[in-house]
Amino acid sequence: QWHLVESGGGLVQPGGSLRLSCAASGFxxxxxxxxxxxxxxxxxxxxxxxxxxxxxxxxxxxxxxxRFTISRDNAKNTVYLQMNxxxxxxxxxxxxxxxxxxxxxxxPTPIEFDYWGQGTQVTVSS
Numbered sequence: 001q002w003h004l005v006e007s008g009g010g011l012v013q014p015g016g017s018l019r020l021s022c023a024a025s026g027f028x029x030x031x032x033x034x035x036x037x038x039x040x041x042x043x044x045x046x047x048x049x050x051x052x053x054x055x056x057x058x059x060x061x062x063x064x065x066x067r068f069t070i071s072r073d074n075a076k077n078t079v080y081l082q083m084n085x086x087x088x089x090x091x092x093x094x095x096x097x098x099x100x101x102x103x104x105x106x107x108p109t110p111i112e113f114d115y116w117g118q119g120t121q122v123t124v125s126s
Contacts, residue, residue, distance in 0.1 A: 002026040002115055006096050009120030012086055020081040020120060022096030030074040033103045035113055036081045038092035038122075045095065045110050050103035051079060060107040063089065086124045093119040 008020040022034060033052045039045040048061045051070045059065050069082045079096060097113035104112070 004096050004098060004115055004117035006094060006117040006120040009094060009122045011123045011125065013126050014087050014124055016086050016124070017082070017084045018086065018122060020083065020094055020096075020122075022079040022081070022117060024077045024098070028074075029072065029077050029079060029098065031101055032098040033100050034070075034072065034079040035097050035099070035103065035108065036070065037095045037097060037110060037113075038090075039095070039119075040092040043092075047108050047110075049081065050108070052103045053101040056103070058103040058105065083122070086122075088124050091122060091124045093121050095119045 003025045005023050006020060008018060012018055031053050033050055035047050035050040037045050037047050048064050049068055049070045050058045051072055057070050067083065067085045072079045096117045098115040099113040
């Protein structure tokens with residue numbers, strides 16, 4: 001059975017950093033594009049960043065450019081989201097998802113992704 005499990009969320013002060021992990025079991029991540037989404041209360045789930053099977057990345061939200069970085073460790077079957085300079089607008093539940101092998105050049109919708117994790121909460125507050 002295929003699973004994606006996110007971890008690394010928590011409470012962080014403004015300006016702080018977190019690294020989220022997305023670990024796969026039951027399948028190999030290396031042939032999939034992995035996207036990170038987030039959903040704040042009362043808002044729709046939105047794609048923020050994606051990494052293709054080749055390692056190329058695509059960012060979809062201007063506010064994360066220069067602050068968020070995505071990477072993958074195929075040996076560990078894990079994708080990471082490094083988040084720096086966090087602010088209150090980053091507060092949301094973060095999800096990883098898998099689809100195809102290449103990230104879309106335009107912002108994808110959640111329905112385009114086939115496999116999802118359960119999410120991990122990130123709260124940025126002093």
